[in-house]
Amino acid sequence: MRILVIEGEPQLGDELKKGLEENGYAADIARDGAKGRYLSAQHDYALILLDAVLPGADGFALLRALRRTSTVPVLVLTARDKVEDRVNGLRLGADDYLVKPFALPELLARVRTLVQRGKPNEPTTFRLADLELDLASGKCVRNHQRIELTAKESALLAVLLRNRGHIVSRSTLAEEVWDSTLDSDTNVLEVAIRRLRAKIDDPFDLKLLHTVRGSGYVLEDRSWP
Template sequence: MRILLVEDEHKAGEYLRKGLMEAGFIVDWAKNGVDGLHEAQHSEHDLIVLDVMLPGLDGWQVLGELRKTKDTPVLFLTARDDVHDRVKGLELGADDYLIKPFSFMELIARIRTLLKRGPSRESEHIAIADVQIDLLKRRVTRGIDRIDLTAKEFSLLVLLAKRPGEVLSRTLIASQVWDMNFDSDTNVVDVAIRRLRAKLDDPYPLKLIHTARGIGYVLEEKE
């Protein structure tokens, strides 16, 4: 199991890293909020132990940004014990909250409980480049522009956006979006992609939907 520790205090970080490693975890340690968010977004971790008072970005900001794209379990570890702070953390999407000073045995117990539970939610937002997808409101924006999509176009975009960088075959897309067995003579997927591109890509210099010839399509940010 791999844990991301985001803690700026060197002594506390060394203590936690050593203890977690002795408990059998692989530990990545970020010493500020900016690095912590980058690690959380671009690397895979089973759980994140996150301090609130951090340089660069505080814990609230890190969690708020992270929850737009990922649902990695987060345990807040902080000296801030005000009930309003605890409520704020939980409302932002934290899975647990432990106050400093704490028992290390309790920390390990809470971590193991969260790991058994696994991710508790599907992220309500997906972001790639300057595109924001609100899954609950079924709203898509690119930069400051609202992108109006049909129900099928929205489902198609969400399918691609949930698997960025992965080439999805026409067969898979047809089965997931249209719940149909794909007929190679049917161009429903290609037509839908063309319509989605016209709204999402054509007006903008950075193209996000790319064709893998003979295979399918992929959504990714590349030069």
């Protein structure tokens, strides 16, 4: 899931990108309005984080321009905390408004809400046999036991659960989870699969995560004849 960060403060922009990526999102960053508008037209973003005050530009003017062509959710980030500023941002099409400085957990909570609002028909809970993953809360349970997953492990499991019963190729997992291609000589994916399998499969009799040599991986219940 890709998010565009349009932020004029270099340090904050870098911190936002890092925080989002550590929590399972892919993030692109633009330091000014022109780059932000260009990127927003090039990719299908799940959410845009928009600084209201950009170098040489008005973030609200950019918001107005975005709303002419796009319905992607926009979370405005700003130091302006006056009521009229918030009202103006919402009137121009912002979906939410967060005043600087803010804590990363609060930002992430708002991001999750807006992303899910933007995809109302997409389920957030996935089940296979006695395995369940709730993307909204980040909770993973198997056989009534809570399983702690990292953000990448949760994203990897989500892709496999969405495609349960079907083989998911290595390249598809790389694109969906790491938002990139993986070099043929890297074992990043294999290490991630091994760690995920150690958590969701190894402690249980029924194995759900299977390797299909030369093709990829499949999550399925093979206990039925």
